[in-house]
Amino acid sequence: MTESPAHPALWPAPLASGAVDATVTVPGSKSVTNRGLVLAALSSEPGWLRRPLRSRDTLLMAEALRTLGVGIEETASSSSADSAGEAWRVIPAGLHGPATVDVGNAGTVMRFLPPVAALADGPIRFDGDPRSYERPLGGVIEALRTLGARIDDDNRGALPMTVFGSGGLDGGPVEIDASSSSQFVSALLLSAPRFNQGVEVRHVGAALPSMPHIRMTVDMLRSVGAQVDTPEAGGEPNVWRVTPGALLGRDLVVEPDLSNAQPFLAAALVTGGRVTIPDWPAHTTQPGDALREIFTTMGGSCELTEQGLTFTGSGRIHGIDVDLSEVGELTPGIAAVAALADSPSTLRGVAHLRLHETDRLAALTKELNELGGDVTETADGLHIRPRPLHGGTFHTYEDHRLATAAAVIGLAVEGVTVENVATTAKTLPDFPAMWTDMLDPAAVPARRA
Ligand SMILES: O=C(O)C1=C[C@@H](OP(=O)(O)O)[C@@H](O)[C@H](O)C1
Numbered sequence: 130m131t132e133s134p135a136h137p138a139l140w141p142a143p144l145a146s147g148a149v150d151a152t153v154t155v156p157g158s159k160s161v162t163n164r165g166l167v168l169a170a171l172s173s174e175p176g177w178l179r180r181p182l183r184s185r186d187t188l189l190m191a192e193a194l195r196t197l198g199v200g201i202e203e204t205a206s207s208s209s210a211d212s213a214g215e216a217w218r219v220i221p222a223g224l225h226g227p228a229t230v231d232v233g234n235a236g237t238v239m240r241f242l243p244p245v246a247a248l249a250d251g252p253i254r255f256d257g258d259p260r261s262y263e264r265p266l267g268g269v270i271e272a273l274r275t276l277g278a279r280i281d282d283d284n285r286g287a288l289p290m291t292v293f294g295s296g297g298l299d300g301g302p303v304e305i306d307a308s309s310s311s312q313f314v315s316a317l318l319l320s321a322p323r324f325n326q327g328v329e330v331r332h333v334g335a336a337l338p339s340m341p342h343i344r345m346t347v348d349m350l351r352s353v354g355a356q357v358d359t360p361e362a363g364g365e366p367n368v369w370r371v372t373p374g375a376l377l378g379r380d381l382v383v384e385p386d387l388s389n390a391q392p393f394l395a396a397a398l399v400t401g402g403r404v405t406i407p408d409w410p411a412h413t414t415q416p417g418d419a420l421r422e423i424f425t426t427m428g429g430s431c432e433l434t435e436q437g438l439t440f441t442g443s444g445r446i447h448g449i450d451v452d453l454s455e456v457g458e459l460t461p462g463i464a465a466v467a468a469l470a471d472s473p474s475t476l477r478g479v480a481h482l483r484l485h486e487t488d489r490l491a492a493l494t495k496e497l498n499e500l501g502g503d504v505t506e507t508a509d510g511l512h513i514r515p516r517p518l519h520g521g522t523f524h525t526y527e528d529h530r531l532a533t534a535a536a537v538i539g540l541a542v543e544g545v546t547v548e549n550v551a552t553t554a555k556t557l558p559d560f561p562a563m564w565t566d567m568l569d570p571a572a573v574p575a576r577r578a
């Protein structure tokens with residue numbers, strides 16, 4: 130539905146002239162912002178989101194909630210905790226249809242909002258980018274039907290579709306195969322305090338990916354007063370229960386997006402330099418926190434201080450054999466670094482990436498090989514044997530993480546151009562400028578004047 134840029138430009142990825150040495154302030158987490166918006170919209174009193182991410186995915190979420198009747202005001206923040214000085218004030222209201230929701234290609238919007246729509250009164254139509262029609266949604270649709278919703282999915286198990294909200298949902302027990310996306314489970318849990326009977330979600334089927342994102346859902350639900358039973362807390366494996374009840378309006382400061390910190394940390398690794406990310410949380414459910422260990426194994430070292438996380442490259446990059454099923458969204462950035470390493474890598478546990486923004490395994494294989502790489506797809510990941518790479522056009526398939534991965538390669542390989550770098554707007558609209566600033570921090574005041 131939303132227009133993509135008509136002629137995606139070619140962006141010459143800058144070659145690093147030496148070791149980077151920069152402090153990079155990374156905007157808020159997509160996953161936290163979009164959960165925070167949904168929970169605030171379902172609360173019984175107004176709340177705040179401070180330092181929210183403003184990117185395509187989060188603006189689509191905010192717009193969709195507004196369309197349903199929720200008040201979301203842009204406001205200068207009064208909190209000293211918010212040095213960015215910006216916040217969203219969310220004012221819950223009755224949820225109404227008819228309405229149309231544009232999900233773009235945001236997994237969080239296309240999965241988290243259908244349960245919200247089932248609580249509205251009136252039909253809510255869901256549509257999005259062509260790729261959104263291909264991304265898995267059937268589990269959410271079937272689960273909502275089991276819980277009492279009426280849904281017309283003309284594409285049978287996918288978008289576009291209409292949820293005929295009836296002002297409430299029975300809820301109760303439901304089985305779901307969420308092996309294609311953890312967001313199925315998160316979606317049902319997030320709205321469940323508002324279901325008449327709450328929910329008992331039982332994942333059946335193959336392994337569930339992205340567990341940290343489910344923990345994020347549970348933590349954020351609890352922080353607004355929801356009662357959630359989890360497998361970790363001594364419950365049954367693969368079963369989550371949410372008790373019905375009112376949610377509190379909270380004041381939430383959104384953490385920096387640690388997965389979006391990845392290309393900048395990778396720059397330190399690839400150039401043997403140093404990058405500091407301020408406000409790196411000491412405790413977090415974000416999967417990006419795993420980069421501390423993964424990139425250290427690949428050749429750097431890191432230190433968490435009051436200034437943030439400082440990652441220092443050693444000048445050597447090592448291959449890695451790693452199961453990324455918990456942190457799948459880090460795969461493109463790890464693959465980029467692995468292609469520049471001094472030994473082969475095996476990335477495992479990420480078959481579900483074939484159904485992300487693009488088929489990430491196929492796209493990484495093709496694009497790295499076209500630059501001279503030697504990458505093969507496995508059933509559930511990639512084998513990457515580093516080779517000397519050459520310049521060329523790196524296609525991004527409207528995938529923000531392909532674009533940032535290409536920029537990492539471009540630091541070390543002359544003549545890499547990135548097709549449609551603007552696709553980074555999905556979660557990081559300022560990426561090209563942030564990248565340039567990182568490479569030449571001394572020139573930032575002049576550039577920004
Ligand atoms: O819940 C979330 O915020 C997310 C969960 C993960 O989805 P999958 O489980 O579909 O990989 C992740 O890849 C995505 O970027 C964000």
Ligand SMILES: C=C(OP(=O)(O)O)C(=O)O
Nearest residue numbers: 234235236237458485486
């Ligand atoms: C998989 C991703 O996004 P989405 O939320 O659209 O699933 C991602 O950001 O890597």
